[in-house]
Amino acid sequence: MNITIKSTAQVAEDEAKKLCIHGQSGIGKTMLAATAAPFKPLIILTEKTGAESLQPSNIEAIFGKGQADILYEVDVIEAYDRDAFMEAVQFANASAEHDLIIFDSGSKASRLILKDAKKNYADGRKAYGEHNDAAMELIEELVEGDKHVVILAHTARQEDSDSGEILYFPSFEGKAFNEKFVYDMPHVLFMGEELDDEGVSFRCLRAHKGDSNKRVKTRGGKLAEINEPHLGRLIQTLQGTKKKVKK
Numbered sequence: 001m002n003i004t005i006k007s008t009a010q011v012a013e014d015e016a017k018k019l020c021i022h023g024q025s026g027i028g029k030t031m032l033a034a035t036a037a038p039f040k041p042l043i044i045l046t047e048k049t050g051a052e053s054l055q056p057s058n059i060e061a062i063f064g065k066g067q068a069d070i071l072y073e074v075d076v077i078e079a080y081d082r083d084a085f086m087e088a089v090q091f092a093n094a095s096a097e098h099d100l101i102i103f104d105s106g107s108k109a110s111r112l113i114l115k116d117a118k119k120n121y122a123d124g125r126k127a128y129g130e131h132n133d134a135a136m137e138l139i140e141e142l143v144e145g146d147k148h149v150v151i152l153a154h155t156a157r158q159e160d161s162d163s164g165e166i167l168y169f170p171s172f173e174g175k176a177f178n179e180k181f182v183y184d185m186p187h188v189l190f191m192g193e194e195l196d197d198e199g200v201s202f203r204c205l206r207a208h209k210g211d212s213n214k215r216v217k218t219r220g221g222k223l224a225e226i227n228e229p230h231l232g233r234l235i236q237t238l239q240g241t242k243k244k245v246k247k
Contacts, residue, residue, distance in 0.1 A: 022170040023191035042098040046108040082116040106151035169215035190214035
């Protein structure tokens with residue numbers, strides 16, 4: 001029997017981090033890929049508009065030239081149908097060159113899986129069961145994998161039936177899948193804008209609910225309520241280390 005004993009700090013450092021980041025269209029979710037340094041990301045792109053955001057000239061315009069913690073070239077796989085998407089996932093999981101997989105977006109990928117499932121049913125509503133099974137199998141594979149995973153998602157709004165409060169949460173096809181996804185994903189963050197002490201707006205990643213109506217959660221207590229929108233430093237914070245990642 002081979003048993004390895006680790007400290008909890010070692011487990012936190014070694015364990016691949018799995019995040020979902022949701023936010024309104026145009027807030028800059030796709031551009032987060034440029035902030036993935038020192039990790040080596042691979043984007044699985046299911047939305048054609050994403051490629052425009054990651055043009056090197058656009059990254060330079062936002063972050064400036066020659067920033068050490070910014071990536072100006074990001075590897076991308078375009079996957080605009082279900083078969084291409086599933087093939088891209090298999091490639092990304094096996095890639096020795098990349099240690100971070102970014103899905104842009106998980107919301108669209110969920111629709112691709114549902115669209116494919118509907119081909120098997122005259123009544124499209126019956127496809128949701130097949131969709132839930134296929135989508136959850138994929139999520140479980142990613143969560144259990146040894147690569148960091150960031151799933152970008154659109155934000156949906158819904159009125160709470162008890163309080164009447166408007167809630168904002170990640171948007172995926174199928175209520176059952178949506179609820180189970182949020183439960184299984186270790187970290188769910190909201191990308192939006194906050195006001196500083198002088199009333200100036202800034203973009204950030206919210207990891208704790210606070211007094212907001214955004215669906216968020218984080219495990220381990222390492223993230224602050226409000227975090228800078230930098231993927232590399234965010235993952236390192238979750239690891240509890242600033243150690244350089246081997247390429």
